[in-house]
Amino acid sequence: MLYLESIGNPRRFLRIARHVAARKPIVMLKAGRSSAGRRGAASHTASLASDDATTGALLDASGVIRVDSLEELLDVAQVLDRQPPPPGPRLGLVGNAGGPLILAADTAERSGLTVPLLSDALQARIRARVPSAASTSNPVDLLATVGTDAVGEVVDMIAASGEVDAVVVGNVGLRPSDDAALGTALDGASSRAVPVVVSVAGIPTASREHAVFRYSESAVRALSHAHRWTRWQRSASNQPPADLTDIDWLAVRRLVRAEARALRSSTTETTGWLEPASAGRVMRAAGLRLVASTVVTDVDAMRAAAAEMLRGAPALVLKVVAPGILHKTDVGGVVLGVTDPAAAVAVYSDFSERFPSLTGVLVQQQAEAGTELLVGALQDPGAGPVIVVAAGGVEAELLGDRAIHTAPLSLDAAREVLLSLRTAARLTGFRGSPARDVAAAATAVCRIAQLVAVVPELLEFEVNPLIVSASGATVVDVRVRAQIDDADVQPLRGA
Numbered sequence: 001m002l003y004l005e006s007i008g009n010p011r012r013f014l015r016i017a018r019h020v021a022a023r024k025p026i027v028m029l030k031a032g033r034s035s036a037g038r039r040g041a042a043s044h045t046a047s048l049a050s051d052d053a054t055t056g057a058l059l060d061a062s063g064v065i066r067v068d069s070l071e072e073l074l075d076v077a078q079v080l081d082r083q084p085p086p087p088g089p090r091l092g093l094v095g096n097a098g099g100p101l102i103l104a105a106d107t108a109e110r111s112g113l114t115v116p117l118l119s120d121a122l123q124a125r126i127r128a129r130v131p132s133a134a135s136t137s138n139p140v141d142l143l144a145t146v147g148t149d150a151v152g153e154v155v156d157m158i159a160a161s162g163e164v165d166a167v168v169v170g171n172v173g174l175r176p177s178d179d180a181a182l183g184t185a186l187d188g189a190s191s192r193a194v195p196v197v198v199s200v201a202g203i204p205t206a207s208r209e210h211a212v213f214r215y216s217e218s219a220v221r222a223l224s225h226a227h228r229w230t231r232w233q234r235s236a237s238n239q240p241p242a243d244l245t246d247i248d249w250l251a252v253r254r255l256v257r258a259e260a261r262a263l264r265s266s267t268t269e270t271t272g273w274l275e276p277a278s279a280g281r282v283m284r285a286a287g288l289r290l291v292a293s294t295v296v297t298d299v300d301a302m303r304a305a306a307a308e309m310l311r312g313a314p315a316l317v318l319k320v321v322a323p324g325i326l327h328k329t330d331v332g333g334v335v336l337g338v339t340d341p342a343a344a345v346a347v348y349s350d351f352s353e354r355f356p357s358l359t360g361v362l363v364q365q366q367a368e369a370g371t372e373l374l375v376g377a378l379q380d381p382g383a384g385p386v387i388v389v390a391a392g393g394v395e396a397e398l399l400g401d402r403a404i405h406t407a408p409l410s411l412d413a414a415r416e417v418l419l420s421l422r423t424a425a426r427l428t429g430f431r432g433s434p435a436r437d438v439a440a441a442a443t444a445v446c447r448i449a450q451l452v453a454v455v456p457e458l459l460e461f462e463v464n465p466l467i468v469s470a471s472g473a474t475v476v477d478v479r480v481r482a483q484i485d486d487a488d489v490q491p492l493r494g495a
Contacts, residue, residue, distance in 0.1 A: 001077050002028040003070075007058065010384035014062050014406060018238070021063030025080050025229045028064050029073045030055060054383035057404040063232040065225050075222040078211045083195035086227040088165035089113045091220065092158040093139035095170035096146055100201060101139035104170055104216035111224035115139065122161050126154055138164075144174060152185030159192045166223050169198045170216035186210060197223060236412035237405070241453075242446040244287070252285045253455045260457060260482040272459065272481045276321060276362050279461070279480040286451045288444060288463075290475045293364040295321060299345055305363045306344035313365035315339050318347045319477070321360040326479060331355075336366065367476050370469035371426040371436050373418075375445055376462035377407060377452035385452040389445060391423045392465035407449035414442035414449070427468060440473040441466065457482050 007013050020026060059066045067073050079085075091113045093101045105115045115138055118126075123136040130150050134141040140158070142151060151169065159167050171182055186196065199216040213219040232238055259278040274282070280290055292309060296302045309316055320333030328334045333355070335347045348361050372392035380386050383406065390402035403417045418427060418441055429435040444466060452458055461480040466473055 001073060002026065002064075003031065003073070004028060005031045007055070007382055010058055010380070010382065014058060014384065017059075017062035017064055021229070021232070022238075025085065025226070026062075026064045027073055027076045027080070027225070028059060028066050029068075029070060030059070030066060051380075051382060053404050054380040054386050057386055058383040058406050060232070061237050061406040061409075063229065063238065065229050067225055071218075072221065072225065075211075075213065075218055076225045079195060079197055079222045079226045080229075082211050083197065084193070085230045086166040086195055086223055087230055089227060089231075090116050090163065090165045091223065092118075092164035092167040093170060093216075094142065094151065094155055094158060094167060095139070095172070095216075096142050096144050096151065096174075097170070097172040098134065098139070098141045100170035100172065100199065100216040101141055104168055104199075104220050105139055107217040107220040108224070111221055113220065113224050113227065116163065118158070118161075118163055122157065122163060125157055129153055129157070139170075144172070148181040148185045151182065155186060155196060156192075159194050159196055164194065165227075166194050167196045168216060168219045168223065169196065170201075170219075171198065172201050195223065195226070236410050236416050239410035239412055241408035241450065242411045242414070242443075244447060244450050247285070247287050247447075247450075249450065249454045252282070252451065253457070255285050256282055256455050256457050256482050257484050260484045263482075272483045273326070274480045274482060276478075279478045282451075282458075282461075282480055283463070283475055283478050286447050288447055288475050289472060290478075291364050291367045293362055295360045295362050296348070297360045299348055302344050302348045302361060302363070303341045306338070306341040309363060309365050310339070310341070315366040316344060317364045317366050317476075318344060318351075319362040319364070320351050320355055320358065321362050322355045322357045323359070324357070325355070364476065367467045367474050368469045368471070370467040370474075372465035372467055373441065374402075374462065374464040375448050375466050376460070376464070377448055377458070378460040379452065379456060379458070385449075385456075387417075387445065387449045387452065389417050389421065391421065391426075405449070407453040409446060409449050411439075411442050411446055414445040415439075417445065418442060434470050436468040437470060437472050438468070441468045444473045444475075457484050459483050 017026060065076060067076055089112065091108050093104050093115060095101050108115050118138045126136045126140060127133060130142050130146055132143060134143050140154060142154065155167055155169060158164055197211040197219045199213040199219045201214060259274055259282065263274055277295055283290055294305050296305050306316060316338040318335045318338055319328050325331060325333060338344050338347060351361055352358055374390040374392040376388045378386060385407040386404055387407050388402055388404050401422045403420045405413065405417050415438060418424065418438060427436045427438050459481045463475050463478050465476050467476055
């Protein structure tokens, strides 16, 4: 059991916690969760990844069971100390009063557990033991007239049936002796294959070998937290990172440092945002596929570049390049569907008039239609390197549809992250639209995660959008913020 207010070294914490959680559950209460967040963040990635969200991603990847209160910390520890962890999400509910059982069922669904319908054969066995039972489908309401011995026998039937992964007994004590009698009837719970926890309302509870709660909802929430540990042990988050040895990551890190030094020597800009060409070189070095692009700085170069690039694509996209402009669509700095050199020159002239600080125009071949994603990464001071995957384009912050994971990660974990989005149907096929290449998108996510994990000089970067089509995943726009210190003596390390 841990109470923490901060995590000093997130990389070390992740390594040690994973090692421990492989054998022993860790339950943590993280205090100080409220925060004003990253106000005025320079990118969508930073604004989508709040302090608490990144800490949650670190704990999820570590296999740590995170709870929300001191009460839950003690509740979950009680379950894991006295009972085996739930092997799955299926919950059986048994008791002598309908109200607590219904509340438990509602809490189960909100907590990610299920309350399955019991088989006809099992229901028949229950009715044979308790003929007057009000309901045997699950929840199993045995009514107030049933004795504690019958409750114990029904619990044993359900726990041994293989149809549930845990049992909650929700009893209302009607007589002072009920508590002790129920405890006796349920003795031996520790030898059952699935956990059995008890809520006893209305009378004092006595200490016994199984976990005891005052309210059925508390019992269900504790089991839900406990189940997260067994789920993590089988999850993709517990797999080793993807094998990306096709890339020389040490060379990538050297490139990032060289690009950061070049930026610092050529400009007074101090925020560390690389020029588009530099950012593109970093992405290509990491094995990502980028749409064909170039930066032009005058009208003649624009005319020549447009003519050349239109030979390989039906249309172009033109984007303003100017210091301090990161969200180009917000200022009208993106023009789609340019189909001839004359139109491209006109856009250049328009940008020159509207943006006095213009340093160039980014010319890109318009990408194949597909689903737009945002894939960003940052060095979080409290959680280490993390990635953010979200619905992309201009809707990124509007939809708030995002998933956060520590870096690096496995291909299966990357796929899980993509499919966890509320808008995942856009990737798998929605209302007749073709399915996208999710495997290519997962590989791109893994490459971005590996990049932030092995290159600490990359403070923050963002691919928005990553267009996922039926035939691959293509980076369309990328922003990279890098920083190095002349006094930095940290050695270059390989991946």
